[in-house]
Amino acid sequence: MIAALVSITANLAADIAAILLNPRLRTGKTMAEIDITLAPAEQKRPRPLALWRQMPLSFRIGSVILAIHLFVAVTGPFWARYGYSQMGAGPPLSGMSLAHPFGIDQLSRDVFSRVVHGSHIVILLALSGTLLGLVLGSIIGLLSGYVGGWVDEAVQRVLEALISIPFLVLALIAIAAAGTDYSGNPVLIVLVVALVYAPRIARMARAAAIDIATRDYVTVARLRGESAWSVMLRELLPNATGVLLVEFALRAGYAPVLIGSLGFLGFGLRPPTPEWGLMISENRSLLIIAPSTVLGPGLALASLVVGLNLFTEGLARVLGRTVKLGNQ
Amino acid sequence: MVENRQVLVKVTDLTVSYRQGSGWHQVVDGVDFEIARGEVFGLVGESGCGKSTVALQLLGYRHAAMRTDRGSVDLEGVGILKLGRLALNALRGNTVSYVPQNPTTALSPGMRAGEQIGECLAAHHYGDAAACLARTTELFGLVGLPEAPDFARRFPHQLSGGQQQRVCIAMALACDPKLVVLDEPTTGLDVTTQEQIVELLVDLRERLAMSMLYVTHDLGLLSQLADRIGVMYAGRMVEVAPAADLFADPKHPYTQGLIGAIPRIDDVTQQPSRPLRGLLQRQSLPKGCPFAPRCDAAQPRCFDEVQDLKPCGAARMAACWRVDEIEPPLALTQGDPSRRPAAVDSLLNIDAVSIAYGHGKRRFQALRNVSLDVRKGETVALVGESGSGKSTLARAIAGLVEPVSGSIRLQGRGLAAKVKARTSEQRRLIQFVFQNPDASLNPRAAVRTALSRPFDFYFPDRASEAGGRVISTLADVRLDQAYARRYPDQLSGGERQRVAIARALIAEPALLLCDEILSALDVSVQASILALLQRLKTERGIAMLFISHDLAVVRMLADRVSVLFRGDVVESGSCAQVFSAPFHPYTHALLEAVPVPRKRRRRGTGRRAETSSSPAGCAYAGRCAWQIGAICETDAPPWRTADGGLAIRCHHSLDELHHRATWPGDFATPT
Numbered sequence: 001m002i003a004a005l006v007s008i009t010a011n012l013a014a015d016i017a018a019i020l021l022n023p024r025l026r027t028g029k030t031m032a033e034i035d036i037t038l039a040p041a042e043q044k045r046p047r048p049l050a051l052w053r054q055m056p057l058s059f060r061i062g063s064v065i066l067a068i069h070l071f072v073a074v075t076g077p078f079w080a081r082y083g084y085s086q087m088g089a090g091p092p093l094s095g096m097s098l099a100h101p102f103g104i105d106q107l108s109r110d111v112f113s114r115v116v117h118g119s120h121i122v123i124l125l126a127l128s129g130t131l132l133g134l135v136l137g138s139i140i141g142l143l144s145g146y147v148g149g150w151v152d153e154a155v156q157r158v159l160e161a162l163i164s165i166p167f168l169v170l171a172l173i174a175i176a177a178a179g180t181d182y183s184g185n186p187v188l189i190v191l192v193v194a195l196v197y198a199p200r201i202a203r204m205a206r207a208a209a210i211d212i213a214t215r216d217y218v219t220v221a222r223l224r225g226e227s228a229w230s231v232m233l234r235e236l237l238p239n240a241t242g243v244l245l246v247e248f249a250l251r252a253g254y255a256p257v258l259i260g261s262l263g264f265l266g267f268g269l270r271p272p273t274p275e276w277g278l279m280i281s282e283n284r285s286l287l288i289i290a291p292s293t294v295l296g297p298g299l300a301l302a303s304l305v306v307g308l309n310l311f312t313e314g315l316a317r318v319l320g321r322t323v324k325l326g327n328q
Numbered sequence: 329m330v331e332n333r334q335v336l337v338k339v340t341d342l343t344v345s346y347r348q349g350s351g352w353h354q355v356v357d358g359v360d361f362e363i364a365r366g367e368v369f370g371l372v373g374e375s376g377c378g379k380s381t382v383a384l385q386l387l388g389y390r391h392a393a394m395r396t397d398r399g400s401v402d403l404e405g406v407g408i409l410k411l412g413r414l415a416l417n418a419l420r421g422n423t424v425s426y427v428p429q430n431p432t433t434a435l436s437p438g439m440r441a442g443e444q445i446g447e448c449l450a451a452h453h454y455g456d457a458a459a460c461l462a463r464t465t466e467l468f469g470l471v472g473l474p475e476a477p478d479f480a481r482r483f484p485h486q487l488s489g490g491q492q493q494r495v496c497i498a499m500a501l502a503c504d505p506k507l508v509v510l511d512e513p514t515t516g517l518d519v520t521t522q523e524q525i526v527e528l529l530v531d532l533r534e535r536l537a538m539s540m541l542y543v544t545h546d547l548g549l550l551s552q553l554a555d556r557i558g559v560m561y562a563g564r565m566v567e568v569a570p571a572a573d574l575f576a577d578p579k580h581p582y583t584q585g586l587i588g589a590i591p592r593i594d595d596v597t598q599q600p601s602r603p604l605r606g607l608l609q610r611q612s613l614p615k616g617c618p619f620a621p622r623c624d625a626a627q628p629r630c631f632d633e634v635q636d637l638k639p640c641g642a643a644r645m646a647a648c649w650r651v652d653e654i655e656p657p658l659a660l661t662q663g664d665p666s667r668r669p670a671a672v673d674s675l676l677n678i679d680a681v682s683i684a685y686g687h688g689k690r691r692f693q694a695l696r697n698v699s700l701d702v703r704k705g706e707t708v709a710l711v712g713e714s715g716s717g718k719s720t721l722a723r724a725i726a727g728l729v730e731p732v733s734g735s736i737r738l739q740g741r742g743l744a745a746k747v748k749a750r751t752s753e754q755r756r757l758i759q760f761v762f763q764n765p766d767a768s769l770n771p772r773a774a775v776r777t778a779l780s781r782p783f784d785f786y787f788p789d790r791a792s793e794a795g796g797r798v799i800s801t802l803a804d805v806r807l808d809q810a811y812a813r814r815y816p817d818q819l820s821g822g823e824r825q826r827v828a829i830a831r832a833l834i835a836e837p838a839l840l841l842c843d844e845i846l847s848a849l850d851v852s853v854q855a856s857i858l859a860l861l862q863r864l865k866t867e868r869g870i871a872m873l874f875i876s877h878d879l880a881v882v883r884m885l886a887d888r889v890s891v892l893f894r895g896d897v898v899e900s901g902s903c904a905q906v907f908s909a910p911f912h913p914y915t916h917a918l919l920e921a922v923p924v925p926r927k928r929r930r931r932g933t934g935r936r937a938e939t940s941s942s943p944a945g946c947a948y949a950g951r952c953a954w955q956i957g958a959i960c961e962t963d964a965p966p967w968r969t970a971d972g973g974l975a976i977r978c979h980h981s982l983d984e985l986h987h988r989a990t991w992p993g994d995f996a997t998p999t
Contacts, residue, residue: 216768225755238772
């Protein structure tokens with residue numbers, strides 16, 4: 001399990017490193033020792049700045065947005081003007097102003113500071129929950145699609161059963177099963193998000209695996225006698241990253257909402273935790289009187305989701321390694 | 329050609345660029361040529377030379393990532409490149425029509441064959457429904473398809489590849505165009521179907537007197553069909569000449585290389601393929617002649633001075649300033665060093681293997697009682713058209729398909745049917761090289777990873793050698809070690825196939841299963857891979873089971889040949905025996921179908937009829953030109969054997985078969 005997590009993360013990290021240190025941009029200078037040996041075409045290596053410009057626009061915009069979010073999440077608690085539960089920041093429900101960009105909530109707390117404080121919670125819980133779901137779902141889906149036969153049938157029926165339960169109900173059942181002691185425990189929330197997403201991601205992964213498993217390079221690996229696990233890690237996973245990344249970005253956008261809904265029902269994080277989904281739920285009734293209290297966390301969430309989507313879409317395109325026209 | 333030729337199409341200084349990243353990349357550079365009425369003009373070159381781009385310009389094709397920088401295409405005084413969309417719609421299909429490369433994707437899968445042609449007629453206001461239907465029937469007759477109405481009601485998937493291409497051709501002919509543009513129309517078809525399509529085109533040209541532009545990478549094919557040939561290299565026209573002159577006396581060094589690279593089935597004494605050096609690398613073209621980096625006769629001046637087409641001799645032009653000095657390189661004669669007597673040690677025995685797919689009514693017998701031996705270091709070729717079961721046999725040997733009956737033994741020990749049940753050693757000794765190098769390499773694994781994984785897997789205790797072995801194996805397939813860092817999308821088709829071969833070699837196999845490994849490659853790349861295989865064979869003594877439909881290649885490489893037809897072995901023997909009389913009627917038909925430069929086409933080999941479905945008789949009955957009569961349909965033919973291991977399965981006696989053989993026939997003597 002941990003090995004798989006490490007391997008998948010390492011895979012992604014290696015991909016990103018591969019983009020940055022793109023081998024196609026290195027020069028293969030060595031002329032052949034044997035004159036028949038083909039020397040690769042000379043290719044010039046552009047400067048890092050030029051490399052950045054070659055990246056798809058979506059990748060560039062997405063990574064800038066994500067960098068800002070990450071910066072806020074890490075450093076926010078140190079420079080936010082108010083604490084997340086600090087009351088008396090100003091007159092309750094007063095609108096946007098320079099001092100309070102997202103206004104003041106019912107309890108006279110500064111919404112902007114709460115959003116800043118909540119940033120790391122969202123990124124930690126929502127992203128790690130989705131990431132765990134992605135890892136589990138990918139492993140189950142890819143293996144099931146590659147192995148096929150009755151194993152695949154059995155796994156698919158279980159997944160279908162899980163998917164058929166509405167996700168909020170499934171989450172509540174899981175939390176209830178864990179017992180009241182663990183209610184509001186961040187680890188439990190991560191596990192619940194993973195449980196809700198893993199079956200859905202597994203379906204996508206299985207479809208990708210069935211497609212990839214027909215390629216000749218998978219046949220070569222099978223002829224070599226590689227185990228299903230090894231085929232999955234070496235052949236299927238790297239070629240499914242495009243699909244899986246897009247799936248990850250989409251799911252990660254809904255995760256804060258799911259966590260917020262759980263909190264609103266009293267099963268998730270408890271107030272005054274400044275989780276964005278929870279803030280949106282809390283202040284929903286004030287939407288007409290003080291829209292900025294919902295708008296603040298809403299905008300923050302939206303920009304994170306858009307950033308994630310742009311980033312992963314661009315990443316999938318870079319990783320796609322499509323043959324360029326000039327080399328046709 | 330005709331005395332006073334009327335020019336139909338005149339292409340002048342055509343220059344086309346494609347968008348690439350933020351810039352534009354020129355793919356066609358100042359191409360000039362003209363096509364006369366009733367003339368077949370062949371356009372030939374390696375993939376990526378811009379020949380398809382030129383062909384599409386004759387139809388005024390444009391899209392957002394493409395622009396025409398200069399030049400004009402004049403069709404009877406109309407500048408096609410300046411026409412608006414509506415005028416182009418009226419022109420396309422009506423005056424100029426197009427036959428695409430792949431008929432499977434060119435026909436709409438949800439539309440009946442007849443309707444597709446009717447649609448084209450209706451778009452050009454041919455007439456009412458009844459007139460369209462009558463014309464459709466007429467066209468089907470014209471291209472040699474059944475005229476029966478129920479045939480026109482078939483969907484594309486109910487037609488064979490050859491029939492699909494005939495429908496495409498019928499569609500192109502529907503409105504009596506003045507010019508038909510054919511873009512590699514036979515590349516995806518097997519050799520007998522290809523022969524029939526070429527025959528159809530020759531016949532149509534004579535009957536309809538229309539002009540054709542025939543785009544292909546197969547020079548041998550053009551020699552059968554074209555009046556004049558234009559050779560393109562890196563977006564430029566390097567030579568234009570009448571077909572006969574081009575083959576007899578190629579002027580441009582590139583044309584010489586291209587003709588030299590064609591494997592010749594008619595002449596084994598000549599060193600068959602002289603590979604063109606290197607590859608077309610469009611990123612690093614010199615300022616002057618684009619061919620200079622690969623040219624044996626290049627001089628410093630070539631790299632700096634642009635070469636334009638200049639007349640050289642009657643009605644021909646070449647873009648090389650040294651045209652008069654360069655002699656075609658002398659053919660290197662060699663006395664078959666590769667064909668040494670094979671060892672007697674048997675490596676692989678296949679005994680009466682039968683394979684069937686599906687169950688019940690849909691059961692399809694892919695192989696029937698096939699027996700085959702491969703000795704150590706020997707190359708055995710399996711020949712046959714698509715659907716003959718040759719790939720199925722290779723897959724059974726590899727352990728991907730389970731035989732219904734029969735046994736396969738490797739080095740005397742039985743091989744389990746499933747690859748999982750075999751020992752690691754057995755799996756290592758048999759390595760598979762696939763047809764399509766694009767699909768056989770993991771696009772996300774660098775060459776180093778792709779090669780070191782099998783080595784680590786098979787030799788876990790020699791892990792420290794892996795890096796060195798990768799480099800030495802790359803050198804074995806003549807790739808520089810800098811390739812280890814590359815990913816498959818950074819490699820050309822030929823380089824990918826070399827890496828795929830290297831991946832098989834690094835496992836130190838005893839038997840290499842090569843499934844059509846050359847058919848996806850350009851002719852010059854084919855020649856260099858072929859040279860590589862020949863070298864591996866002599867140096868390493870690796871046995872090969874070489875599956876191919878290309879008989880010229882088989883003749884150069886194989887020690888022994890087995891001919892398969894619909895799952896039956898119909899002839900087997902040593903390479904020399906199979907390629908000389910007596911022939912099995914099917915082998916004979918295959919050989920006749922091979923296009924050979926300087927050989928004019930013989931007529932009338934007849935159309936491919938459906939074969940009998942009776943399991944008792946000869947599988948080839950019904951298509952056989954030498955059929956005796958009912959006995960072929962009802963009785964299984966006997967094996968007729970001769971000295972030296974030749975075995976032919978036919979009701980005719982060997983003497984009779986010998987008597988009937990007309991191949992190799994009258995090759996024109998090379999000049």
